[in-house]
Amino acid sequence: SDTSPAVGQPAASPTSSFGRFVVDLVAAPPSDTATAGLFGGPIIVTDDGGGLAAELAAALIEHNVEARVGSIGSSTEWAGVIYLGNLRAADYIDHARAFNRAAFDAAQAFAVSRGAAASSSPRLFVAVDDQDGCFGRAGSDGPRTWASGLAALNRTAALEWPDVTVKTIDIERAGRSLD
Numbered sequence: 001s002d003t004s005p006a007v008g009q010p011a012a013s014p015t016s017s018f019g020r021f022v023v024d025l026v027a028a029p030p031s032d033t034a035t036a037g038l039f040g041g042p043i044i045v046t047d048d049g050g051g052l053a054a055e056l057a058a059a060l061i062e063h064n065v066e067a068r069v070g071s072i073g074s075s076t077e078w079a080g081v082i083y084l085g086n087l088r089a090a091d092y093i094d095h096a097r098a099f100n101r102a103a104f105d106a107a108q109a110f111a112v113s114r115g116a117a118a119s120s121s122p123r124l125f126v127a128v129d130d131q132d133g134c135f136g137r138a139g140s141d142g143p144r145t146w147a148s149g150l151a152a153l154n155r156t157a158a159l160e161w162p163d164v165t166v167k168t169i170d171i172e173r174a175g176r177s178l179d
Contacts, residue, residue, distance in 0.1 A: 036165040037124030041079030043067040046106065048084035048128075055178045056082065072109040080124030080165075081110055086150050087130050087173065096146035103127060103150050107157055123164040127154050132172045 045057045045067055053069045060067035072081055083106050090096040110125055129150045151168045158166035 035124065035126075035167065037080045037122035038065055040122045040124065041066065042077060043080045043082060043124065044070045044072060044078045045082045046071060046084050048087040049089065050087065050178075052087060052173075052178050053084050056084070072106055072113065078113075079122070081106070081126070083107075083125070083127040086147055087128060087171075090142075090147055093146045099147035100149040100153075103153055107153060111157075111161070123161075124167075125154070125157060125161070125164055126167040126169060128169045128171060130173050131170050132174075 043060060043065055045053045045060070047053045047069060057067040057069050067082075072083075083103065085102050085106060086099045088095075088099065090099065107125070107127075127150050129147070131145070131148055131151075151170070154166050154168040157164070
């Protein structure tokens with residue numbers, strides 16, 4: 001008999017403060033409200049190395065979001081970041097591992113810059129990954145799997161930055177156009 005816990009149910013006893021939870025994908029309807037921080041000021045879209053950053057910035061501009069392709073750096077002239085660095089090609093495990101470090105560096109730069117910002121507008125940090133659109137649950141064993149630390153990084157950032165809207169988006173780019 002299967003002794004694994006039901007989806008979303010703790011595996012530990014009810015008296016334990018720690019538990020193991022099984023994550024599952026659940027379809028959700030689109031929200032009818034804009035993400036907090038999206039219209040709070042300029043949004044920096046980082047380069048993905050494949051042209052998606054420019055396409056995304058243009059699409060955001062079409063929807064009245066002030067967006068531009070750039071790097072985080074130490075500027076405080078922006079209200080949010082859409083980090084696309086994990087969408088770069090990962091031909092080798094070492095490339096994919098380096099994505100985790102680059103994402104961490106980007107989050108650190110964002111943290112320093114948001115601390116120096118004199119804005120009371122909501123801030124936004126969105127990181128986009130390519131783990132086949134299902135956060136690694138498809139069982140992919142290619143080099144890109146080694147870059148899967150982005151979701152965990154953002155979960156930690158969301159706890160450390162309660163004043164920032166933090167999102168992780170996982171897409172599957174294989175065989176798809178930039179649109």
